[in-house]
């Protein structure tokens with residue numbers, strides 16, 4: 027199977043490429059603009075594989091997308107390219123609208139055009155997997171879970187643009203019969219995660235003995251999933267998911283942010299002891315505007331229909347992740363030096 031993976035140089039996209047090429051034997055064509063979040067080093071394990079190729083383009087470029095479809099004749103698209111950081115969306119939403127909404131629209135149109143020219147067999151089996159987030163559902167109180175029928179209620183510019191792109195994807199299925207499947211996944215963590223996000227930021231700040239910032243009182247809850255479990259879920263959804271359906275993806279690993287940070291500190295105390303404890307570095311900082319209280323995924327549909335199970339618990343996944351950052355300064359130190367050194371993002375000016 028030949029798959030176009032958009033955003034393949036990003037955190038989740040690169041895990042998808044490694045899984046698809048090395049475990050599933052798919053041919054992969056990455057389409058990625060290489061924004062600050064895109065990193066060819068994350069693709070190093072597959073870069074020289076004959077099953078892998080790379081196209082550096084903006085998904086908003088319709089001519090380039092049409093050329094790529096027609097040249098590579100894909101059997102599927104797994105669409106991950108997006109602006110992904112909520113804090114950046116608060117202070118600069120325009121690029122989120124462009125990439126997440128206009129970019130998705132451009133890609134849907136390119137896929138539609140490609141299928142209108144393709145033979146019937148290819149058109150019948152083609153899949154467009156649109157990768158989205160649980161943040162489109164908004165915020166939960168202390169009880170309950172998001173299911174595939176939870177109404178959309180996004181809070182941040184990021185989640186609003188993802189919700190908009192999900193609606194476009196669904197409309198292209200209903201109106202044009204494009205075989206779209208949407209996945210809505212909870213917060214990911216793991217290797218190759220850009221150090222602006224909570225878990226890698228805390229690990230790297232702890233390593234530098236810098237303050238470990240926790241938004242608000244730290245009681246916001248996220249439902250964490252190890253990135254390779256997400257990649258396996260996308261492989262299954264691509265192979266056996268039903269067009270027109272949404273699939274929630276989550277590992278049943280709800281944690282308060284403060285507990286995530288404490289767990290990383292305990293891990294660091296064991297793996298890289300210092301004279302005091304890393305726990306002493308924790309600092310509570312002003313909350314994120316519009317910060318959703320709690321996310322929690324009910325992944326029953328994915329588990330029962332496609333027999334997916336998360337392989338990592340939060341405990342095993344965090345241990346692996348901390349160890350990976352301790353071992354891979356070659357990957358993250360250029361990013362900390364040149365791209366993002368840990369400053370606070372996304373605060374509204376008074």
Ligand code: NAD
Pocket residue numbers: 032033034035036037038039057058059060061062063064065083084085086105106107108109110111125129157158159160188210211212213214215220
């Ligand atoms: P990321 O920011 O690490 O990677 C995004 C990739 O998209 C980068 O390689 C970047 O260069 C590329 N890109 C950005 N704009 C582009 C454009 N205009 N044209 C082409 N390429 C472009 O993001 P991620 O965390 O890997 O997330 C991937 C997808 O998964 C996103 O759609 C995101 O909404 C979704 N998602 C993420 C999470 C999470 O916890 N990270 C959870 C659920 C869903």
